[in-house]
Amino acid sequence: MMPKTGRRSCWSLVVALLWWCGSISSAASAGSMAYVANEKSDDVSIIDTATNAVVRTVAVGKRPRGVAILPDRSRVYVANGNSDDISVIDAATGKVVATWPAGVDPEGLALSPDGTRLYAVNENGGTVTVLDTKTGTAMATIEVQVEPESIAISPNGQIAYVSNETSNTISVIDTAALKVVANIPVAKNPRGIAFSPDGRYAYVTSEQIEPGVLSVIEVARHKVIKSIPVGERPVGVVVSRDGRKLYVAHGRSNAVYVIDARTLTITTQIPVGQRAWYLAFTPDEQRLYVACGRSDAVAVIDVAAEKVIATVPVGKMPFGVAIPK
Template identity: 35%
Template sequence: MKAGLRAVLPVLALLAACSPERKGDDLVFVSDEEANVVHVIDGASGAKEGDLVTGARPRGLALSPDGRTLYVAASNANRIEAWDVAGRHRLHVYDSGSDPERFAVSPDGHTLYIANEDHSAVSFLDLASGRITREVKVGPEPEGMGVSPDGRLVIATSEAASTAHFIDAATGRLIDSIIVGSRPRDALFVGGKLWVSSEQRGTISIIDPVSRRIASVIDLVAAFPDLDSAQAVELKATRDGKRAFVAMGRGNQVAEIDPASFRIVRSFPTGTRNWGIALSPDDGRLYAASGLSGDVTIIDLKANRVLRRVTFKGRPWGVVAARR
């Protein structure tokens, strides 16, 4: 090796070590119900990129189908805010009905279905007009919201009644209500089935949406006997439907479930009280927001390992990831 090259190599190595980690292709938005902001971080490095100042107590988050608009439920302000993902500025403020928490976006992007927790109702918000077109009465303390891939069926979970409600999206008619595990939190369609998580019971009910009968139950308490508290909160699945994940609340983990067999494949450690989870747009990373430890865990789903944790001063609640 030439003397000049030997001199240059240590310098190059030092520069590589000191250079910042490459940014990811996605931005991660984290609602903080205590700080009244949505934190923005880089999906790969976890580097903090700023805050969106929102109405009081931001909780539920969702993206428009094209990924360009972020919707935020400001629970104590009784509104839904629309933010431009690329420019990070607020586009619109919508009257959401009383105490919005979680909500779902229709597949065509025209309607938000909003759980009004202290009003025992689901509001249909038409985004074009900015008006609530109908209000559907459901059980007490509705929280989880889901919508079928074809947009025809809306699901609301009632925490206090341990019930999943089936609503016709076109008419707002309440079709059926079935009993699930205690304090249901989230509803997600995976592979033609409806999954409903139960925080207190620590189960996921797998429901046939046609017959509206429970076909199977995944029991996290039985699967994790060494945990003091195995809960089931937010649900997410990869776009190909081959991997599913559940935030385990005070179990302080995210469990991965095989949707074909309903078998628990593995789990990843998170911060304390993991409430919200999200997948990166390419399904390569998972983000877990933990309120009591005030952090977000970034998990590499290709290597199946925790990459890092990003700590905030408040109480992270929800999380979504969008392309830059």
């Protein structure tokens, strides 16, 4: 028979192992969550991408839209347009741990590649507020043009592109100097922006022309080199990791268009829910999650099969979606 002290030591080891396994499991599951900002229910739906089930709903500020996740996956930032602030969610607990002022009407969000800076686009303010992600302190307020919506940071972190819906331009921000160094004319009402993985090109959607337009900007010259017609009301755009495919969500065509990045031809149209806005890949790029505002749902696309494999009900009017990389 094992002595009591031995049994105690054995039990302590079992408890420690269970705790360790649980910690690993929590960390793994945290990395597979999709965070969806629902602008009319003032909350964030957290979807476990392994099961496509909503595992938590987190109340945030008023009219949440943009979502960004730290590279280390520890924090999730949500822009609340009608609260003029940012909700900071702890990814491990799924709880709001801080609320930071972020200028007038924050909408689009982007993080620097090292995660030290958060850029919040102030739609009604015509500015971009730059925040220190450790303290929430505003480092700079950068004036852009009229009605900015979204922002993307180049892969090397040296520049940021901001879409200005009413000015029909892309403002180019030098992230070292924290100032605008150029404004690029694009088609009417630019919305989504994505850089190619090598940083040579940026892709911009413009929604208020018929049909919508996808413009290709040569980053070295900050100049549009080609534009192609797409569907009605294109908004979100993402690029595959190998740079070969573009995926564009359309708010009126209610579809995601797949585009060959080399030939700039549309290869597939994938029907999704109503008012498809922004979208995000899972880390392995096997699935694509699309916020469908008028459907109050997220469409899950199997990337290889190019079809919707699940529809996940979320809050009211989902707008932004982000998944840890």
